[in-house]
Amino acid sequence: MSSTSIGDRIVAVKHVEIERKYDAAADFVVPELTALPGVAAVDTPEIHHLHATYFDTEDLRLAAHGITLRRRRGGSDAGWHLKIPAGPDSKNELRAPLGRAQVVPARLASLVAAYTRGGSLRPVATLETDRTVIRLLDGSGAVLAEVADDAVTGRVLLGEGGDAWREIEVELAAGARDLLKAAGKRLRKAGAREAASSSKLGRLLDGDIARPTTREIVQRARAATGGTPTAGEAVTAYLAAQLEAVLAFDPKARLAEYDAVHRMRVATRRIRSVLQSYRPVLDRTRTDPLRAELKWLAAALGEVRDLEVLRMRFTDRVAALDDIGEPAWLEELARQERAAYRRLNATLKEPRYYALLDALEALVADPPLKGRAGRDAATELPRLVERAWARLAATYASIGHAEDADLARHDTRKDAKRARYAAEVAVPVLGEPAKAVVGNAKRLQEVLGGYQDGVIAAAHLKEAAARARDTREAFTLGVLSGIERCEAEAALERLEGTWAEIPPPSFQAP
Structure with missing residues (x-):
């Protein structure tokens, strides 16, 4: 468990929850658990009565994405809990004190704003749970995992309805995942079954969740075509x-x-890039306005990211020098980064951002496909990837005679990203040939990025040197600037050889 903060302000307690759930009959008997990997003893069972009120929008947007927000009384962790899926068998859990019963803590509410988008959070269900907790201990007495035997009664508040069931939950503490697997095997052998839902709330509201996720939308579309993907x-x-x-x-x-x-910025840029590269597939009258909004969002994220990169880069540089402490200019950079984070948080609360998310969901749910979209992906995608690569090649060739070579290199880097993302679309369909394009484009992008990052860093250091307060600080900035320029030039020297080694896309005819 750890504290998460922005600046010096603690906003929540964060806990990564790794668990598996099992459905069990009313007469299920929890089997002996001492013979599991690493388990030396089983602690005395503890019994708790838990009452939880779950909050969501009226159309259950959080539940549709597997997110739960609750206020729970009872047990050892009473308070507000926000759980967000983080991968197989795991969730990020953020906690806050009990506070007021009907008022979601503002910070937790802000963390789900991308889903609620201005919609109010209200109580949607309650769960009463009689829980028996069994802790699995190692030889030193450390807790490896907790097994919770729950008798649950749920009530839906949005309308009439409810349910009661028994559930066994195994949550890792200090134990390894093989313990989680072995405990599940033991429970299934005793008669438990893999839980039908990853959360109690999901089980209770299953029939009420009508809002599909983006992934479900695509899966349904593919199933409707018999599994053969079109472009x-x-x-x-x-x-x-x-x-x-x-x-x-x-x-x-x-x-x-x-x-x-x-x-988040990379995902935003990928969407924007693909909307351009795949114009023969998508109607630009709908996608071009989205590209403008995606550029706006990427810029807001970019302000933070650029400062973050410089701060981390210079922190490592300074750490390699002897006994110079924390320079004032580096502290100022960190302050600028914190201020940029505050501006970003304000941006992510704007109706403009919520409207963009709505528009992207609508785009995925009802894509503006045009003629070539209906063609076989294995036939159409190679042409579009090759077109993106041809643009990259032309931009690279322009470097040698450009009036502003650095601008031409920057444009080449952008086109390398565009070719890379275009090829990423094709990887599930074309396999290794598309992966090769992704790798080659990324390789070129990284060389150009090494040059550009060095140039930007050197320029920042030069500006800082102009404001230096003493000769020692100016000397340090000069040393760092020299390092950045040397690394930038080294990257530039690798550029021509890197391009010469990279072959153009090669796709076998389907």
Whole structure:
């Protein structure tokens, strides 16, 4: 468990929950668990009565994405709990004190704003749980996992309805995943079954959740065509995955988690790039306005990301120097980054951002496909990837005679990203040949990025040197600037050889 903060303000307690759930009959008997991997003893069972009120929008937008927000009394962790899926068998859980019964803590509410988009959060269900907790201990007495035997009674508040059931939950503490697997095997052998839902609320509301996720939309579309992807389906599936990434990294970006802004920005750029590269498949009268809004969002994310990159880069540089402490200019850079995070959080609360998310979901749910979208993806995608690569090749060739070579290199880097993302769309259909294009484009992109990052860093250091307060600080900035220029030139020297080694796309005829 850890504290998450922005600046010096603690906003929540974060806990990564790794667990598996099992349905069990009323007369189910929990089997002996001491012979599981690493388990030396089973602690004395504890009994708790838990009361939880779950909050969601009226159309259950959080539940549709597997997110739960609850206020729970009883047990050892009473308070507000926000659980967001983080992968197989795991969820990120953020907690806050009990506070007021009907008022969701503002910070937790902000972390689901990408889903609620201005919709109010209200109580949608209650769960009463009689829980027996069994802790599995190692030889030193450390808790490896907790097994919770729950008798649950649920009530739907949005209308009439409810249910009662028994559920066994195994949550890892200090144990390894093989313990989770072994415990599940033991429970199934005793008569338990894999849970039909990953959450109690999901089970209770299953019939009421009408809002499909983007992934479900694509899966339904593919099933309707018998599993043979068209160009339009391949593009739609990719766009849906990137939209899911934007939504997944939104709360992480608001919490200033490591690399979250970067990954949210990349997903945004991927969508924008593919909307351009696949214009023969998508009607631009609908996609061009979205590209403009995606550019706006990427710029807001970019302000934070650029400062973040510089701060991390210079922190590592300074750490390699002897006994210079924390320079004032580096502290100022960190302050600028915190201010940029505050501006980003304000941006992510704007109706303009929510409207963009609505428009992207509508795009995926009802894509504006045109003529070539109905063609076989294996036939159509190679042409579009090759077209993106041809544009890259032409831009690279322009570097040698451009009036502004750095601008031409920057444009080449952008076209390398565009070719890479175009090929990523094709990977599920074309396999290794498309993966090769992705790798080659990324390789060129990284060389150009190494040059550009060095140039930008050197320029920043030059500006800082102009404001230096003493000769020692100016000397340090000069040393760092020299390092950046040397690395930029080294990257530039690799550019021609890298391009010469990269073959153009090669796809076998289907």
